[in-house]
Amino acid sequence: MLFKNKMKLSGRKFFLFVLSLFIFFFLSHNLKAQNKNDRGFPAILEADLSAAATEVYHLQFNSAERHLHHAMVLLPDHPASYFFMTMLRWYQFTYDSLEYRNPVLEKALEFEAERTITVAKRYLKKNKNEATGFLYLGGALGAKGWYRVIRGQWIRAYFDGKKGYSLMRKVIEIDPELYDAYLGIGMYEYYAATLGPALRALASFSIRGDKWAALRSLQLAQYKSRYVRLEAAYFLWSGAMDEGRLADAKEIMEVLTQSYPESPxxxxxxxxxxxxxxxxxxxxxxxxxxxxxxxxxxxxxxxxxxxxxxxxxxxxxxxxxxxxxxxxxxxxxxxxxxxxxxxxxxxxxxxxxxxxxxxxxxxxxxxxxxxxxxxxxxxxxxxxxxxxxxxxxxxxxxxxxxxxxxxxxxxxxxxxxxxx
Structure with missing residues (x-):
C-alpha cells in the first residue's frame, strides 16, 4: 500500500507532511475523550460534531457551522468545537483547489486556529494531565502549520508541525490505547523520513523520521482504532494517487463512495x-x-x-x-x-x-x-x-x-x- 513504492517529492506531499496532524484531528471526528469512560470529548458534543463532520463531507458548510455554534454554546470551555470550526474553514478554503486564494477565508482560518489554541491552553490549565487538551492543541498547531504553507513560510510551518507532533506523542504517553492518535503520528513520521532530508527549504534542519516506525503506527491506526479506519482510507487514497498506484487508489475510493454516496x-x-x-x-x-x-x-x-x-x-x-x-x-x-x-x-x-x-x-x-x-x-x-x-x-x-x-x-x- 502506502509504503510499497518510493514516493517522488512534490509540493502536494510536503503540504501533507505539514498538515498530517491537522488532517488527523478533523478526520477522527467521533473520537471520545481520554479517560476510560469518555475518550476525546464529552458525549453531549458528539451529535453536533459528528453531524458537522458529515456535513463537511457533503460540502454543506452552512449547516456544519450551525452545528458547531450549537456545540460551542453547550460547552464553551471545551476545545473540540473550536477545532472543528478551524477544520470547517480549511475545507471551505480548499475543497475545490489548493490554488484558491481568498484573503477573507485565510484570515478566518488563522483566527479559528488561534482561538482553538487559546481555548486548548485554558483547558489544560484546569485539566493538566488529560490527553484531550493536548489533542486539540496539537491539532490547532497543525492548522497553523498549514496556514504557513499557503503563505510559503516553510520553516515556521515545520516548527508548528513539530510542536504539534510532540503533543501527539504526549497524548499517547497519557493513553497508549487511544489508537486513533497513531494515525497522525505515523503520517508525520513518514513525511519527515521521506521529505525532510529532500526539501531545500528545510535541508539545514537535519529533519529525520523513521519510516518503519511510521508504518507500525499507521497499522495500529488501521487495525485497532475505533473511528479513523475510513478516514485513513482517504489519506491512503491521496498517497496512492501521488505514487501512481492508481488501481489501489480506485479500490480505496470505492470504499469511500460507498460509505458516503451523497458526498460530492x-x-x-x-x-x-x-x-x-x-x-x-x-x-x-x-x-x-x-x-x-x-x-x-x-x-x-x-x-x-x-x-x-x-x-x-x-x-x-x-x-x-x-x-x-x-x-x-x-x-x-x-x-x-x-x-x-x-x-x-x-x-x-x-x-x-x-x-x-x-x-x-x-x-x-x-x-x-x-x-x-x-x-x-x-x-x-x-x-x-x-x-x-x-x-x-x-x-x-x-x-x-x-x-x-x-x-x-x-x-x-x-x-x-x-x-x-
Missing part, C-alpha cells in the same frame, strides 16, 4: 482517479452522472446544491477526457460548460478558456483563439494557465507532428511543481 467530494475523487488512470470513457460517464445528480438537486428546490460547487472541475476533466479521445466537438461542449459555472475558484474557468483557444487554433480560427488566450490573462493566475496563454498568443497551438495525438493532463498533477 468523494464522487469527484472517483472521477479524478479514473482520469489519472486514463480511463477516458469512464471519466465522462461518471462526470455525466455527477452532472445529472447536480441538476436533480437543483430541481429539488434546495437552496444550497453542493454538487454545483465542483461542477466546473468535473466538466473540465470531462472535456479533457473527450479531447484525449479526439472527440473535439464534445470536448468543446464540456469546456464551455466549465466556463459557464459560477465557481468561487476561477482556475477551472481559466483552464477551460485556454483549452477552447487551443481547439480554435486547431480549427484555424486564429483570431478567436487569441481572444480566448487574452481572456485567460485577465483572470487570476492558476497553475500554468497564464504561461501557456502567453505562449499560445506568440505561437498557435498545433497537433504533435510526429503522431498527431496531443494529450491533456490534469492541472492537479502540476500542483506546486516548482517545489520539486
Amino acid at each position: 467530494l468523494f464522487r469527484w475523487c472517483e472521477i479524478q482517479t479514473l482520469f489519472y488512470q486514463k480511463k477516458w470513457v469512464e471519466t465522462i460517464l461518471k462526470g455525466e452522472k455527477y452532472s445529472a445528480d447536480a441538476l436533480k438537486a437543483s430541481q429539488s428546490g434546495n437552496s444550497v446544491n453542493p454538487f454545483n460547487l465542483l461542477l466546473a472541475k468535473v466538466y473540465y476533466h470531462c472535456g479533457a477526457a473527450a479531447f484525449n479521445l479526439r472527440h473535439y466537438d464534445r470536448a468543446k461542449f464540456y469546456f464551455k460548460k466549465a466556463i459557464e459555472q459560477h465557481a468561487e475558484f476561477v482556475g477551472w474557468k481559466a483552464m477551460a478558456i485556454l483549452r477552447m483557444g487551443e481547439l480554435l487554433d486547431m480549427e484555424g480560427k486564429r483570431k478567436e483563439a487569441i481572444e480566448n488566450y487574452k481572456k485567460v490573462l485577465d483572470l487570476p493566475k492558476a497553475w500554468n494557465s497564464q504561461r501557456l496563454a502567453k505562449e499560445r498568443i506568440k505561437k498557435p497551438y498545433q497537433m504533435n507532428r510526429r503522431n498527431g495525438n496531443n494529450f491533456i493532463s490534469s492541472p492537479l498533477q502540476l500542483w506546486n511543481a516548482e517545489l520539486q
Whole structure:
C-alpha cells in the first residue's frame, strides 16, 4: 500500500507532511475523550460534531457551522468545537483547489486556529494531565502549520508541525490505547523520513523520521482504532494517487463512495482517479452522472446544491477526457460548460478558456483563439494557465507532428511543481 513504492517529492506531499496532524484531528471526528469512560470529548458534543463532520463531507458548510455554534454554546470551555470550526474553514478554503486564494477565508482560518489554541491552553490549565487538551492543541498547531504553507513560510510551518507532533506523542504517553492518535503520528513520521532530508527549504534542519516506525503506527491506526479506519482510507487514497498506484487508489475510493454516496467530494475523487488512470470513457460517464445528480438537486428546490460547487472541475476533466479521445466537438461542449459555472475558484474557468483557444487554433480560427488566450490573462493566475496563454498568443497551438495525438493532463498533477 502506502509504503510499497518510493514516493517522488512534490509540493502536494510536503503540504501533507505539514498538515498530517491537522488532517488527523478533523478526520477522527467521533473520537471520545481520554479517560476510560469518555475518550476525546464529552458525549453531549458528539451529535453536533459528528453531524458537522458529515456535513463537511457533503460540502454543506452552512449547516456544519450551525452545528458547531450549537456545540460551542453547550460547552464553551471545551476545545473540540473550536477545532472543528478551524477544520470547517480549511475545507471551505480548499475543497475545490489548493490554488484558491481568498484573503477573507485565510484570515478566518488563522483566527479559528488561534482561538482553538487559546481555548486548548485554558483547558489544560484546569485539566493538566488529560490527553484531550493536548489533542486539540496539537491539532490547532497543525492548522497553523498549514496556514504557513499557503503563505510559503516553510520553516515556521515545520516548527508548528513539530510542536504539534510532540503533543501527539504526549497524548499517547497519557493513553497508549487511544489508537486513533497513531494515525497522525505515523503520517508525520513518514513525511519527515521521506521529505525532510529532500526539501531545500528545510535541508539545514537535519529533519529525520523513521519510516518503519511510521508504518507500525499507521497499522495500529488501521487495525485497532475505533473511528479513523475510513478516514485513513482517504489519506491512503491521496498517497496512492501521488505514487501512481492508481488501481489501489480506485479500490480505496470505492470504499469511500460507498460509505458516503451523497458526498460530492468523494464522487469527484472517483472521477479524478479514473482520469489519472486514463480511463477516458469512464471519466465522462461518471462526470455525466455527477452532472445529472447536480441538476436533480437543483430541481429539488434546495437552496444550497453542493454538487454545483465542483461542477466546473468535473466538466473540465470531462472535456479533457473527450479531447484525449479526439472527440473535439464534445470536448468543446464540456469546456464551455466549465466556463459557464459560477465557481468561487476561477482556475477551472481559466483552464477551460485556454483549452477552447487551443481547439480554435486547431480549427484555424486564429483570431478567436487569441481572444480566448487574452481572456485567460485577465483572470487570476492558476497553475500554468497564464504561461501557456502567453505562449499560445506568440505561437498557435498545433497537433504533435510526429503522431498527431496531443494529450491533456490534469492541472492537479502540476500542483506546486516548482517545489520539486
